[in-house]
Amino acid sequence: MKHILLAALAFSFIACQSKEEILHEQYVIEGRVQYENNCANCHQSNGLGLRNLYPAITKSKIPANDLAKLIKQGRKSASGYMPANPKLHAIDIAEIITFMRHEWGNNEQIFSFDSTRIALKGVD
Numbered sequence: 001m002k003h004i005l006l007a008a009l010a011f012s013f014i015a016c017q018s019k020e021e022i023l024h025e026q027y028v029i030e031g032r033v034q035y036e037n038n039c040a041n042c043h044q045s046n047g048l049g050l051r052n053l054y055p056a057i058t059k060s061k062i063p064a065n066d067l068a069k070l071i072k073q074g075r076k077s078a079s080g081y082m083p084a085n086p087k088l089h090a091i092d093i094a095e096i097i098t099f100m101r102h103e104w105g106n107n108e109q110i111f112s113f114d115s116t117r118i119a120l121k122g123v124d
């Protein structure tokens with residue numbers, strides 16, 4: 001009886017996940033993979049960067065729109081060079097930003113595909 005109850009509880013929990021929550025989970029999972037493939041070399045998996053070569057990004061206050069552009073276009077400044085990512089599509093970038101918010105921003109809001117496309121207008 002206890003097992004049946006537990007199973008029913010577990011099922012109702014899964015069934016209660018809203019479409020939005022499932023989408024968020026997909027973004028975070030995909031975003032983690034994209035982050036590992038495209039960003040972790042420099043900023044490391046934990047986002048803490050590499051000595052004074054690459055900055056920690058866990059506390060970066062860069063707005064999501066600007067981050068989308070930075071990922072796409074890269075940046076060269078006195079403090080270092082971040083390469084552009086011309087091959088990343090808006091959906092990849094949306095997922096990376098959503099992953100970063102989740103991981104370091106304590107922010108469970110999706111940065112959507114549409115928002116990313118708007119942010120990249122004229123850049124993409």
Ligand code: HEC
Pocket residue numbers: 035038039040041042043053054055057060061062067070071075076077078079080081082083085096
């Ligand atoms: C080759 C190394 C390298 C890679 C790969 C790289 N970055 Fe960077 N990143 C840098 C450097 C260097 C800076 C500092 C640039 C500056 O000071 O202008 C930086 C800065 C940043 C910042 C801080 C921006 C701010 O203004 O606070 C964020 C956030 C960031 N990168 C995210 C990413 C993401 C996401 C990826 C993957 C898509 C990525 N980086 C890939 C080297 C890298």
